[in-house]
Amino acid sequence: DARVTQTPRHKVTEMGQEVTMRCQPILGHNTVFWYRQTMMQGLELLAYFRNRAPLDDSGMPKDRFSAEMPDATLATLKIQPSEPRDSAVYFCASGLMGTEAFFGQGTRLTVV
């Protein structure tokens, strides 16, 4: 059963700490997305990769967020330093151009 896997599922951290979230896309998918979901803003796109190359990260605060794909089986989203306003659920999704996007279960981040 192919699925997008995200780790960790939950993370509580103190303000100022580094947070790294990981995503394993579905094998064979060449597009990877990072979304953030909050009650106020809904789903916001943070970053978007195709064939491991970043195509759009305009939704991401560049001073503290970074997204990478070290290889085709791993995408990472890093926040350094974390702030309370970063508390949200972070979703990774993968797909092929023009077809369905499949989402992971998300990482619920709480920054205290």
Add this chain to the structure above:
Amino acid sequence: KQEVTQIPAALSVPEGENLVLNCSFTDSAIYNLQWFRQDPGKGLTSLLLIQSSQREQTSGRLNASLDKSSGRSTLYIAASQPGDSATYLCAVPESYNTDKLIFGTGTRLQVFP
């Protein structure tokens, strides 16, 4: 800039009712539209994908239609069940040459027995 709106924001119906969820988008130059379901505390589950060349797509009790020219899609749920209770989201690509998805704010559905 692509914007997606979903109406109603919330819906509460008794079991057995047929219901329609609406999605509208501002830029009709899309190549597909996707409907998702999200249960509380969970990720998004893809329900239906309609390509721009299609007008309808069906899966079980779900039927989604797409009218590109008017910028609208509807998700029809037949004979609703309590297990259908969830938030339903539609998403379209930001433009014709990207697969970057823009989401609506969702319709929160509650089906009571």
